[in-house]
Amino acid sequence: xxxxxxxxxxxxxxxxxxxxxxxxxxxxxxxxxxxxxxxxxxxxxxxxxxxxxxxxxxxxxxxxxxxxxxxxxxxxxxxxxxxxxxxxxxxxxxxxxxxxxxxxxxxxxxxxxxxxxxxxxxxxxxxxxxxxxxxxxxxxxxxxxxxxxxxxxxxxxxxxxxxxxxxxxxxxxxxxxxxxxxxxxxxxxxxxxxxxxxxxxxxxxxxxxxxxxxxxxxxxxxxxxxxxxxxxxxxxxxxxxxxxxxxxxxxxxxxxxxxxxxxxxxxxxxxxxxxxxxxxxxxxxxxxx
Amino acid sequence: xxxxxxxxxxxxxxxxxxxxxxxxxxxxxxxxxxxxxxxxxxxxxxxxxxxxxxxxxxxxxxxxxxxxxxxxxxxxxxxxxxxxxxxxxxxxxxxxxxxxxxxxxxxxxxxxxxxxxxxxxxxxxxxxxxxxxxxxxxxxxxxxxxxxxxxxxxxxxxxxxxxxxxxxxxxxxxxxxxxxxxxxxxxxxxxxxxxxxxxxxxxxxxxxxxxxxxxxxxxxxxxxxxxxxxxxxxxxxxxxxxxxxxxxxxxxxxxxxxxxxxxxxxxxxxxxxxxxxxxxxxxxxxxxxxxxxxxxxxxxxxxxxxxxxxxxxxxxxxxxxxxxxxxxxxxxxxxxxxxxxxxxxx
Numbered sequence: 001x002x003x004x005x006x007x008x009x010x011x012x013x014x015x016x017x018x019x020x021x022x023x024x025x026x027x028x029x030x031x032x033x034x035x036x037x038x039x040x041x042x043x044x045x046x047x048x049x050x051x052x053x054x055x056x057x058x059x060x061x062x063x064x065x066x067x068x069x070x071x072x073x074x075x076x077x078x079x080x081x082x083x084x085x086x087x088x089x090x091x092x093x094x095x096x097x098x099x100x101x102x103x104x105x106x107x108x109x110x111x112x113x114x115x116x117x118x119x120x121x122x123x124x125x126x127x128x129x130x131x132x133x134x135x136x137x138x139x140x141x142x143x144x145x146x147x148x149x150x151x152x153x154x155x156x157x158x159x160x161x162x163x164x165x166x167x168x169x170x171x172x173x174x175x176x177x178x179x180x181x182x183x184x185x186x187x188x189x190x191x192x193x194x195x196x197x198x199x200x201x202x203x204x205x206x207x208x209x210x211x212x213x214x215x216x217x218x219x220x221x222x223x224x225x226x227x228x229x230x231x232x233x234x235x236x237x238x239x240x241x242x243x244x245x246x247x248x249x250x251x252x253x254x255x256x257x258x259x260x261x262x263x264x265x266x267x268x269x270x271x272x273x274x275x276x277x278x279x280x281x282x283x284x285x286x287x288x289x
Numbered sequence: 290x291x292x293x294x295x296x297x298x299x300x301x302x303x304x305x306x307x308x309x310x311x312x313x314x315x316x317x318x319x320x321x322x323x324x325x326x327x328x329x330x331x332x333x334x335x336x337x338x339x340x341x342x343x344x345x346x347x348x349x350x351x352x353x354x355x356x357x358x359x360x361x362x363x364x365x366x367x368x369x370x371x372x373x374x375x376x377x378x379x380x381x382x383x384x385x386x387x388x389x390x391x392x393x394x395x396x397x398x399x400x401x402x403x404x405x406x407x408x409x410x411x412x413x414x415x416x417x418x419x420x421x422x423x424x425x426x427x428x429x430x431x432x433x434x435x436x437x438x439x440x441x442x443x444x445x446x447x448x449x450x451x452x453x454x455x456x457x458x459x460x461x462x463x464x465x466x467x468x469x470x471x472x473x474x475x476x477x478x479x480x481x482x483x484x485x486x487x488x489x490x491x492x493x494x495x496x497x498x499x500x501x502x503x504x505x506x507x508x509x510x511x512x513x514x515x516x517x518x519x520x521x522x523x524x525x526x527x528x529x530x531x532x533x534x535x536x537x538x539x540x541x542x543x544x545x546x547x548x549x550x551x552x553x554x555x556x557x558x559x560x561x562x563x564x565x566x567x568x569x570x571x572x573x574x575x576x577x578x579x580x581x582x583x584x585x586x587x588x589x590x591x592x593x594x595x596x597x598x599x600x601x602x603x604x605x606x607x608x609x610x611x612x613x614x615x616x617x618x619x620x621x622x623x624x625x626x627x628x629x630x631x632x633x634x635x
Contacts, residue, residue, distance in 0.1 A: 098531025
């Protein structure tokens with residue numbers, strides 16, 4: 001109860017309409033996230049630095065996807081506020097949010113018989129109106145999005161016929177066509193082989209570098225997270241354990257604390273970023289714990 | 290694997306929002322429905338040529354022709370058109386909402402709810418206006434109950450299907466009980482209604498459905514078709530694109546339940562149109578998404594065609610239109626399953 005009163009004053013009380021103070025564009029304060037009665041996270045504070053490639057890591061069921069859904073307004077927090085540009089995201093018109101913040105969820109279904117170009121075109125939905133359905137602008141953005149993700153050659157193909165990696169790039173193209181400065185991706189590399197994972201992550205890094213986009217992704221692979229992220233958020237049991245640059249966050253102690261995994265952290269020979277090497281299985285009982 | 294195959298460019302690239310094939314299918318079906326309608330009006334004990342029918346409809350017929358067309362035959366054809374359109378639209382909406390091609394109002398309990406309402410009226414000895422009212426009320430109440438039972442912090446397709454199947458089973462039992470309670474004459478009348486029939490429909494039977502269609506069809510076709518197509522890709526994705534998913538579901542479900550029950554009130558629970566029309570449309574257009582407008586036209590063509598067949602198939606003996614749609618629809622479903630099996634998809 002006290003929480004809601006608290007951020008009621010801090011979140012909306014100050015500030016001129018349309019302006020936000022020097023805080024980041026997207027943040028959450030005192031969030032309680034739950035599915036029905038099952039509480040996933042309580043009193044969670046999180047800030048997404050502007051123009052960062054933020055990666056959220058953590059063990060299964062730590063609440064990282066839930067947090068991403070709350071930030072994208074697809075899950076309404078039981079308590080607390082998600083702020084977008086200084087305003088409570090639930091108070092903003094859905095269409096306005098959809099032009100600022102894009103989400104690529106894990107479970108998306110491509111309709112039967114849809115072509116690549118059509119699927120990407122659906123990303124233009126928040127920019128369209130009943131009486132102004134398809135403009136030259138839409139056409140151009142869809143083409144650019146397909147080119148940026150390397151699926152322009154597949155434009156006329158059916159999405160069902162594509163390989164997993166191609167399909168994931170098409171979904172990302174759809175999210176790009178939404179033309180949002182903030183883009184949230186829930187495990188974009190799941191179910192892809194290693195080459196396609198790198199391909200998708202390279203694409204994400206490029207999208208982040210272009211146009212000063214802010215990217216937030218949930219990733220499982222710690223080494224990918226450390227290599228590509230500019231900002232890392234480590235979660236466990238619905239809490240943010242650490243947040244900062246990969247160099248600050250990805251230490252052997254932290255990985256052990258967050259994942260209960262003994263490991264060594266060395267320099268990635270390619271990039272110099274932290275590289276997590278899980279400890280080998282020891283024979284003695286004491287060493288495994 | 291698939292990358293090695295030659296690129297099958299089946300469709301024009303460019304993401305055109307309007308599928309010309311979908312428009313062509315819709316227009317074609319509408320035309321077909323009108324042709325069926327003209328043929329149906331022209332047939333009977335006093336045959337009229339199609340040109341006579343058209344001339345009379347636009348107001349140039351003799352008094353006798355005028356009476357036959359406007360009072361006797363046209364209401365039936367208009368009922369067929371509207372019932373077919375309403376059922377197909379509701380079916381397409383349901384199938385899209387629950388993301389299941391079998392999610393039609395016949396299988397989700399809504400039609401049985403209408404039937405229960407109508408049977409209750411028949412058993413208590415009500416007239417035909419009360420019967421229509423009972424059908425609407427039964428459908429709406431069933432819809433509300435199913436919605437309330439399936440609601441858990443939002444409406445989810447699979448829960449709606451499960452609750453709907455349960456409701457269908459219960460209501461089928463209730464309907465069977467009501468039939469046994471009725472006296473013989475009433476039970477016979479009830480059975481005819483349950484099959485779905487357009488026989489002897491007058492303007493007063495059409496009017497409620499006409500009003501409902503002219504108000505609900507624009508809301509659904511213009512206001513909801515695009516967000517519905519987006520929602521088919523997943524709730525989270527749709528919300529991310531700015532669709533208010535739960536509000537959309539509520540509006541669409543309400544509209545679909547109203548259309549289904551009003552169609553049942555006008556013609557009885559005509560089977561299989563709501564299920565097959567959207568299917569057929571998808572096969573004909575080859576387009577993704579709910580294809581609401583084309584499905585609506587297909588439904589109108591299906592039911593006018595079925596009613597024409599019901600009147601002409603056996604000389605001197607009319608069938609209830611529900612028998613024709615049942616046989617045609619069931620046959621189509623079996624053929625579809627067999628074809629899919631052959632193609633190795635199930």
